[in-house]
Amino acid sequence: QLQLQESGPGLVKPSETLSLTCTVSGGSISSSSYYWGWIRQPPGKGLEWIGSIYYSGSTYYNPSLKSRVTISVDTSKNQFSLKLSSVTAADTAVYYCARHPSPYSSSGKVRIGAFDIWGQGTMVTVSS
């Protein structure tokens, strides 16, 4: 069955760029039915959507993080990646990757559906 696995450094220095990769196995990231997203959870706090990408490269970002976030896809490796720049201690969190559909919209605008498959998450600490 489809599985997602996050990978990347567990420690990042303040002001630097956090970089994570999500590897999709058991299925193709190029499926026309699904999008791929990043969600994070600071210790003891709730979930926050960071952004999503389609296999074609179309991206959708949380407005509050948009200026610092870049999500990219590598279909040849069945991976998608997250870069978050100028990190501070507030970016310390467990970062999850997840799959979601885009339910039909009569306007043609991409909608974000439920996150149905998640990776196990990876803890990233921002500290000098």
Place this chain on the structure above:
Amino acid sequence: QSALTQPASVSGSPGQSITISCTGTSSDVGSYNLVSWYQQHPGKAPKLMIYEGSKRPSGVSNRFSGSKSGNTASLTISGLQAEDEADYYCCSYAGSSSVVFGGGTKLTVL
């Protein structure tokens, strides 16, 4: 884009039913039938329990049900079991290709 409002905690005894509310606005919960609910046990990734307001993914117990009225969505768990003790999060499409999560509710099974 503000977080959806959930009660910090709810509790119930085994066999009872509980309901967790998720209050948004006319820009998110009230405008779209795209509310989802997630169960998260400590140290684990969230698990999808309800999507599109009231639909259950394959494998999720029919003790879990979802509904919506106006700007408020609800998750009801009937026949509470010890294994239901977890954190629960709601999530809604918020327009402009974005989503917003609730702050989470800790469910305690007494």
